[in-house]
Amino acid sequence: KKTDNGYLLDGMRVLILGMDGYLGWPLALKLAKLGCKVYGIDNMLRRKLVDDRGAQSVIPIETMEDRVKAANEHLDVEIDFREMDLMDRDSLFAYIKEVQPESIVQFAEIPSAPYSMADVDKACDTIQNNVVGTLGLLFGVRDHAPDASIIKLGTMGEYGSPLTGRPLFEGLFPGDAVLQYKGEEWSLGGELTPRDPVSFYHVSKVQGTFSVYEACKYWWLRSYDVMQGVIYGNQSDELAAHPSLSTRLDIDEWWGTVVNRFVAQAVIGMPLTIYGSGNQLRGYITLKDAMQCITRLIAAPPEPGQYDVVNQVTDVMSVKQIAQTVAKIGAEFGLDTEVQRIENPRVEAEEHPYEVIHDKLKDNFGFASESTFEDEVRGMFQALMQPEAVARINAQESKLFPTTKWSGEVGEL
Numbered sequence: 001k002k003t004d005n006g007y008l009l010d011g012m013r014v015l016i017l018g019m020d021g022y023l024g025w026p027l028a029l030k031l032a033k034l035g036c037k038v039y040g041i042d043n044m045l046r047r048k049l050v051d052d053r054g055a056q057s058v059i060p061i062e063t064m065e066d067r068v069k070a071a072n073e074h075l076d077v078e079i080d081f082r083e084m085d086l087m088d089r090d091s092l093f094a095y096i097k098e099v100q101p102e103s104i105v106q107f108a109e110i111p112s113a114p115y116s117m118a119d120v121d122k123a124c125d126t127i128q129n130n131v132v133g134t135l136g137l138l139f140g141v142r143d144h145a146p147d148a149s150i151i152k153l154g155t156m157g158e159y160g161s162p163l164t165g166r167p168l169f170e171g172l173f174p175g176d177a178v179l180q181y182k183g184e185e186w187s188l189g190g191e192l193t194p195r196d197p198v199s200f201y202h203v204s205k206v207q208g209t210f211s212v213y214e215a216c217k218y219w220w221l222r223s224y225d226v227m228q229g230v231i232y233g234n235q236s237d238e239l240a241a242h243p244s245l246s247t248r249l250d251i252d253e254w255w256g257t258v259v260n261r262f263v264a265q266a267v268i269g270m271p272l273t274i275y276g277s278g279n280q281l282r283g284y285i286t287l288k289d290a291m292q293c294i295t296r297l298i299a300a301p302p303e304p305g306q307y308d309v310v311n312q313v314t315d316v317m318s319v320k321q322i323a324q325t326v327a328k329i330g331a332e333f334g335l336d337t338e339v340q341r342i343e344n345p346r347v348e349a350e351e352h353p354y355e356v357i358h359d360k361l362k363d364n365f366g367f368a369s370e371s372t373f374e375d376e377v378r379g380m381f382q383a384l385m386q387p388e389a390v391a392r393i394n395a396q397e398s399k400l401f402p403t404t405k406w407s408g409e410v411g412e413l
């Protein structure tokens with residue numbers, strides 16, 4: 001099937017690293033439905049880490065074996081899944097050699113900022129898994145599939161929030177950017193925009209960015225580095241085909257992102273946990289839109305040696321705005337939601353400018369948003385007000401309130 005920007009996905013071999021995750025599974029379904037030959041690995045670490053925390057996905061999910069069967073039954077697609085750790089380089093390289101992927105999506109990372117700040121072991125595990133995993137992968141691509149395009153999931157949090165108000169350019173400075181210093185002007189065009197990460201997890205993503213950037217330079221690999229905003233929601237056309245195809249949805253302090261957490265809190269009548277002033281601004285995007293963006297990047301690969309960056313967000317919102325909208329939509333479902341402002345457990349700016357440039361996906365790849373914040377939140381309320389989901393939220397109520405402080409101090413907030 002031709003996409004509307006003219007590229008062929010039908011028959012394209014795509015390897016998804018981290019296929020069991022929140023993003024990996026919906027992407028597998030979407031690509032398979034579009035006619036790609038979809039291959040994937042996962043070490044099942046996310047399930048274990050969430051379980052270790054005493055938390056669980058609020059939407060029940062099947063084992064990988066059953067998911068693959070359900071995809072075949074309900075969507076009529078074949079997905080090749082292998083349980084494998086990215087760190088097991090012998091197995092990984094053999095699989096890359098066997099599959100000869102044309103596109104490789106790197107989602108096999110530990111994605112939690114608070115987890116990475118909780119203690120030394122968790123910080124080191126995050127860096128080890130994410131940074132060393134990506135570095136090893138790059139050698140595997142160089143040696144066994146050098147023409148494959150690499151879609152690397154980075155994060156908007158790599159940039160931080162520059163207090164000067166300088167725009168967050170898409171990875172590289174535009175050609176007309178200049179630095180004035182001691183009366184002289186210097187062009188910055190094409191240089192990587194500065195990074196100022198906001199947790200050790202975000203540091204791991206910055207290191208990934210540098211590894212990929214260098215690999216494209218040294219070995220003529222090709223990559224899009226995706227500066228991903230905070231993702232929320234649980235919907236896509238393929239996920240909706242049957243409940244056994246659902247993707248995970250976490251809501252505890254470590255594994256849930258803010259919008260997903262707020263909806264769950266509202267469902268059980270817990271006041272929404274706004275950290276600090278609530279004026280922190282971030283870029284957000286729904287799961288469905290994020291999957292569309294990644295698909296478009298796969299369909300239009302970079303040239304050999306090309307390293308490019310896209311900022312993948314649709315809306316910039318403050319935490320306070322999010323809480324107010326969640327409370328408003330909760331009222332449509334008969335919920336009376338309070339918001340609470342609690343001491344911010346993180347070290348982050350709470351009053352800051354935030355001008356995100358996010359033009360490339362629209363202008364160069366044909367992305368058009370298919371979902372809105374309010375509709376997605378409405379859909380989440382519908383899903384999370386089902387009795388099974390309510391029971392699963394209640395069962396982890398004690399894991400919803402934040403306890404992990406960036407300062408390392410232990411104690412009540």
Ligand code: USQ
Binds near residue numbers: 157228261
């Ligand atoms: N926040 C609250 N209350 C909460 C939870 C979060 O006020 O109960 C605030 C945080 O202080 C932060 C904002 O909401 O300012 C977003 O927090 P988050 O936990 O939703 O997102 P974050 O830690 O930034 O990480 C998430 C994903 C990560 C991804 C990142 C994109 O977990 O994998 O890389 O979003 S970004 O934030 O753009 O870097």
